[in-house]
Amino acid sequence: VNGGGTTIAVDAVGGDHAPEAVVEGVARAVDADSRLEVALVGPERVVRPAAEGHVRLTAVPAEETISMDESPTQAVRAKRDSSIVVGCRLVKEGRAHGFFSAGNTGAVLAAGTLVLGRIAGVSRPAIGAVFPTPERPSVIVDIGANADCRPEHLVAFAHMGTAYAKTVLDVDSPSVGLLSIGEEPSKGSTLVVEAHELMRTRVPGFEGNVEGRDVSRGVVDVVVTDGFTGNVVLKVMEGVSATLVSQMREAMTSSPLRTAAASVLAPALRELGRRMDPDVYGGAPLLGVAGAVLIGHGSSGPDAVAAGVATSVTAVRGGLVERIAAAVETD
Amino acid sequence: VNGGGTTIAVDAVGGDHAPEAVVEGVARAVDADSRLEVALVGPERVVRPAAEGHVRLTAVPAEETISMDESPTQAVRAKRDSSIVVGCRLVKEGRAHGFFSAGNTGAVLAAGTLVLGRIAGVSRPAIGAVFPTPERPSVIVDIGANADCRPEHLVAFAHMGTAYAKTVLDVDSPSVGLLSIGEEPSKGSTLVVEAHELMRTRVPGFEGNVEGRDVSRGVVDVVVTDGFTGNVVLKVMEGVSATLVSQMREAMTSSPLRTAAASVLAPALRELGRRMDPDVYGGAPLLGVAGAVLIGHGSSGPDAVAAGVATSVTAVRGGLVERIAAAVETD
Numbered sequence: 133v134n135g136g137g138t139t140i141a142v143d144a145v146g147g148d149h150a151p152e153a154v155v156e157g158v159a160r161a162v163d164a165d166s167r168l169e170v171a172l173v174g175p176e177r178v179v180r181p182a183a184e185g186h187v188r189l190t191a192v193p194a195e196e197t198i199s200m201d202e203s204p205t206q207a208v209r210a211k212r213d214s215s216i217v218v219g220c221r222l223v224k225e226g227r228a229h230g231f232f233s234a235g236n237t238g239a240v241l242a243a244g245t246l247v248l249g250r251i252a253g254v255s256r257p258a259i260g261a262v263f264p265t266p267e268r269p270s271v272i273v274d275i276g277a278n279a280d281c282r283p284e285h286l287v288a289f290a291h292m293g294t295a296y297a298k299t300v301l302d303v304d305s306p307s308v309g310l311l312s313i314g315e316e317p318s319k320g321s322t323l324v325v326e327a328h329e330l331m332r333t334r335v336p337g338f339e340g341n342v343e344g345r346d347v348s349r350g351v352v353d354v355v356v357t358d359g360f361t362g363n364v365v366l367k368v369m370e371g372v373s374a375t376l377v378s379q380m381r382e383a384m385t386s387s388p389l390r391t392a393a394a395s396v397l398a399p400a401l402r403e404l405g406r407r408m409d410p411d412v413y414g415g416a417p418l419l420g421v422a423g424a425v426l427i428g429h430g431s432s433g434p435d436a437v438a439a440g441v442a443t444s445v446t447a448v449r450g451g452l453v454e455r456i457a458a459a460v461e462t463d
Numbered sequence: 464v465n466g467g468g469t470t471i472a473v474d475a476v477g478g479d480h481a482p483e484a485v486v487e488g489v490a491r492a493v494d495a496d497s498r499l500e501v502a503l504v505g506p507e508r509v510v511r512p513a514a515e516g517h518v519r520l521t522a523v524p525a526e527e528t529i530s531m532d533e534s535p536t537q538a539v540r541a542k543r544d545s546s547i548v549v550g551c552r553l554v555k556e557g558r559a560h561g562f563f564s565a566g567n568t569g570a571v572l573a574a575g576t577l578v579l580g581r582i583a584g585v586s587r588p589a590i591g592a593v594f595p596t597p598e599r600p601s602v603i604v605d606i607g608a609n610a611d612c613r614p615e616h617l618v619a620f621a622h623m624g625t626a627y628a629k630t631v632l633d634v635d636s637p638s639v640g641l642l643s644i645g646e647e648p649s650k651g652s653t654l655v656v657e658a659h660e661l662m663r664t665r666v667p668g669f670e671g672n673v674e675g676r677d678v679s680r681g682v683v684d685v686v687v688t689d690g691f692t693g694n695v696v697l698k699v700m701e702g703v704s705a706t707l708v709s710q711m712r713e714a715m716t717s718s719p720l721r722t723a724a725a726s727v728l729a730p731a732l733r734e735l736g737r738r739m740d741p742d743v744y745g746g747a748p749l750l751g752v753a754g755a756v757l758i759g760h761g762s763s764g765p766d767a768v769a770a771g772v773a774t775s776v777t778a779v780r781g782g783l784v785e786r787i788a789a790a791v792e793t794d
Contacts, residue, residue: 266710276644279652313607313694321610321691344698348706360652361692363644367675368696372703375679379597379739380711383731390731396724400714408710 137167140444141219141228144174146235147432155182157437173215194218204238220247223423230444234428244421253460257420262413265350274359281358286327290335291459292419293354299450309342309352411436414443468498471775472550472559475505477566478763486513488768504546525549535569551578554754561775565759575752584791588751593744596681605690612689617658621666622790623750624685630781640673640683742767745774
């Protein structure tokens with residue numbers, strides 16, 4: 133770790149477009165931030181040439197690769213020299229301030245938990261996701277680390293999501309909603325009804341239950357839910373957007389006149405598409421482990437990687453881990 | 464119940480636009496189907512004049528009304544002369560073949576269960592919802608009757624959804640998917656992993672897990688999930704569509720030239736809107752009770768009411784209740 137700068141370890145072989153997209157994205161991130169250094173982690177034949185000639189890019193060899201469909205915990209235990217395990221180890225040893233990977237989500241979760249350990253008081257690390265809404269982005273926790281939860285886990289998710297919204301989304305006093313199937317505290321599953329009761333007194337900014345239709349409207353900064361529901365919600369949002377956009381594209385090009393009209397609207401729709409693109413928010417934070425770890429989408433291109441690295445820097449400089457530790461301790 | 468025709472009891476005072484929208488919708492449904500009779504249930508001052516002069520419209524007085532925000536079970540127990548309770552009683556007594564209400568969903572669920580009773584072998588009635596996908600509609604069960612479920616409940620939801628798809632969506636051999644957070648049988652909550660194991664051998668047409676992003680793509684005819692997740696999913700779909708459409712409308716009218724181009728596309732987009740409008744599918748079926756009961760959206764206008772009544776007729780004529788009974792018995 134260098135003087136006043138920030139060092140982010142980056143998994144060179146994570147994601148469908150690695151290593152090219154990662155190397156290109158890292159170069160862009162380094163160019164955009166003069167106080168950023170990157171430790172590029174991966175097979176020597178990949179990282180050595182990529183770091184060549186860049187003063188703020190270091191090659192860190194890690195010869196093994198965990199593929200997207202490997203069983204996470206087994207792979208992390210077996211492949212001690214994989215880019216994901218080595219990247220986490222750099223953070224653990226203080227040689228990097230944070231880690232970004234667009235690789236196997238489960239493996240990053242497992243390696244982050246095993247190598248870095250949990251923040252004191254956090255029993256279940258969780259994964260957050262930032263998604264666009266008309267006014268400003270919201271964060272949802274958990275999106276898949278914990279398919280089965282107890283009420284107290286949801287309380288911790290609220291603290292971690294709040295810390296992330298403060299650190300990365302720059303919200304002073306984030307509002308928090310518990311995802312349920314009715315606004316009344318009595319509505320919902322047993323898990324949610326019990327969590328509501330706990331959150332009422334223990335979560336600053338808690339505004340009660342929010343419903344499915346509120347999520348995309350952005351009525352709260354932080355949406356709290358179990359990892360099963362959160363994963364389904366995030367993927368439903370992706371799916372509906374994709375289906376609707378492709379249906380509209382078809383409708384808008386169903387005749388030459390319509391195609392001409394659509395071309396007039398193309399810049400406005402592209403701009404909207406950019407505004408609603410979740411990739412600009414730089415990946416999904418692994419919350420509750422003792423280090424700033426972000427997980428990129430498997431399909432990450434150079435822009436998404438650059439955003440992920442930049443967001444990792446923001447998380448480090450804003451003290452994400454320390455904020456979570458403080459929130460959990462004072463709860 | 465008349466000779467060869469079908470009689471549907473309709474709640475005259477259910478929904479935000481009742482009684483006008485209901486009376487108008489019923490008139491349209493009756494006009495469109497010469498073998499349909501409707502028993503219009505509600506306060507005498509409303510139903511008597513509405514039925515006046517229509518040979519296939521009968522007024523059935525029920526002086527009490529259960530409002531949208533009343534506690535369902537209490538209201539159903541206390542208000543024996545409410546339109547919802549009386550409508551269910553008409554079906555129970557064989558004076559109507561089915562019941563449609565755009566009123567308080569929980570009250571229809573409670574009255575349907577208490578008055579009509581459950582189909583033998585069904586321990587938990589559920590609510591289904593039909594939603595549009597690019598190729599053809601899908602049905603999702605449960606969307607809110609059961610926030611907490613056991614694995615065997617999901618098996619019954621699959622049978623009931625399959626019967627509905629056969630009867631109302633006219634699918635010969637419906638495909639069934641279990642909503643989860645990964646395709647592998649081992650992925651998901653404990654509930655879902657255990658349900659998958661049961662469904663594998665007991666549900667005809669079972670194609671395994673489906674993920675959130677598959678739902679709107681229509682990869683299966685029947686999506687099975689617990690009532691908490693199903694309710695959230697349905698409302699997220701509504702919310703994302705509404706947000707996206709309003710954002711696009713804004714983008715497409717952000718200059719005079721764009722507004723002009725948008726007006727060229729308006730017919731195509733309206734047609735798409737009609738195709739993706741869930742109201743055309745006639746409401747949410749209450750599945751597992753001993754009678755054909757459909758619940759309309761609270762915001763139902765005349766078209767939605769007419770569609771709901773017509774769908775009730777289809778459910779009755781196609782033997783929905785008998786199909787569910789047979790599927791549960793042979794399981």
